[in-house]
Amino acid sequence: MDLKESDILGADIGRHWYYRSKARAMTSLLEGYEAQRILDVGAGSGFFSRHLLGHTEAREAWCVDISYEAESDSSEAGKAVYYRRAVEQLDADLVLLMDVLEHVDDDRGLLREYVAKVPIGSRFLITVPAFQWMWSGHDVFLEHKRRYTLAQLERVVRDAGLKVRGGHYYFGAVLPLAAMLRLGERLRGPQPASSQLTRHSLLSNTLLSSLCGIERPFMRFNRAGGLSVFCLAEK
Template sequence: MDLKETDILGSSIDQHWYYCSKAAATTRLLGNTPVERILDVGAGSGFFSHHLLTQTAATEAWCVDISYDADSDATTAGKPVHYRRSIDSVDADLVLLMDVLEHVDDDVGLLKAYVDKVPSGSRFLMTVPAFQFLWSGHDDFLEHKRRYTLPQLETVVRDAGLTVKQGTYFFGAVFPIAAMLRLSPKGAQPSPSRSQLKQHHPLVNRLLKTLCSIELPFMGVNRLAGLTVFVLAQKP
């Protein structure tokens, strides 16, 4: 996740409807397969690693991000978390790339580099923003290169040498709102380069969180539309 968004939401990030719902979707998509060691690429604050260390039996996380000032170590729920600017290889059974691939020119190359760093059998969970027509000043602010359709991300995953296990869209319940705003005459105009994430009124936050929770049980079959693309894959 992007540290720019962490700066905006601060310590309340785990209560924000978007990140709370995305964390729940992550846990659901991973299912009951045990996770021990996590490699979190482009981890930022390590929000998703912290969530899994707290909510599952995962025992350790390696968070890699070139934006860190220096290497450091900490704990979450009494479990070790290693923050590194780079890493050669790690015996991880789960690799996270949460909103990372859209930031680089060579998405296949970046993914392949981390495929080569972990053992066979390791699972990869990736998310990216969906649909180029939803491009806005938010993408400019976060320095995105592109947005994806589900088939496009699945192609990237296969080209990097992984086997796709499941692909889906999420945030389908709020997709019509975003699409309507972007396709309106006003929304089609260039927008300022700024984040669209913000602190909402508690009632609005609860409503959006409820909409996403209703969608959650059906996310595995949604190959139609959403704001985010999820792909779960495995290294042969």
């Protein structure tokens, strides 16, 4: 998760339709897998691992991000959260890379690095932005290197030594609207590097969250398209 986006939304991040829907999708995908220790790579504010601490039986989270100015400890729902710039080996049974791989030149290398840090049997939940044709000034602002198709992400995951347990797109219901907005931008000419993430009213947050909620029970079958690519894998 990018710290630039958490800075924009601040305390409202948990109410924003995109992050709220993504967190619920993540929790749904992990249903039945009782992770105890979470390693959240490129964690930013730690929003996703903190969400899991508050909604599952997970008992601690290690949030790793080179952007942290200093290491610190915190808590969520009475459970420990450790913010670190780096970790060596960690007995984690769940590794999150939520919108991380698109930020680095060597996505396979980064993934292999963390595969080597955790035990056999650890699960990996990875998300990335979908489709290079959706590239915009928002990607430039967030310093993305690329966007992915589902097949491309699954190839990266396998090349890093993981076994793919499942993959799909999400936010398919809002993809047509987002695509029209991107088309409008291109018709207007080159756009500056700027964030398209904004605070929404209660009404728009509710409507968009509801739309994504309708999609969520069927997301595992969506190999056609969406704003995000999800991949669940295992070491």
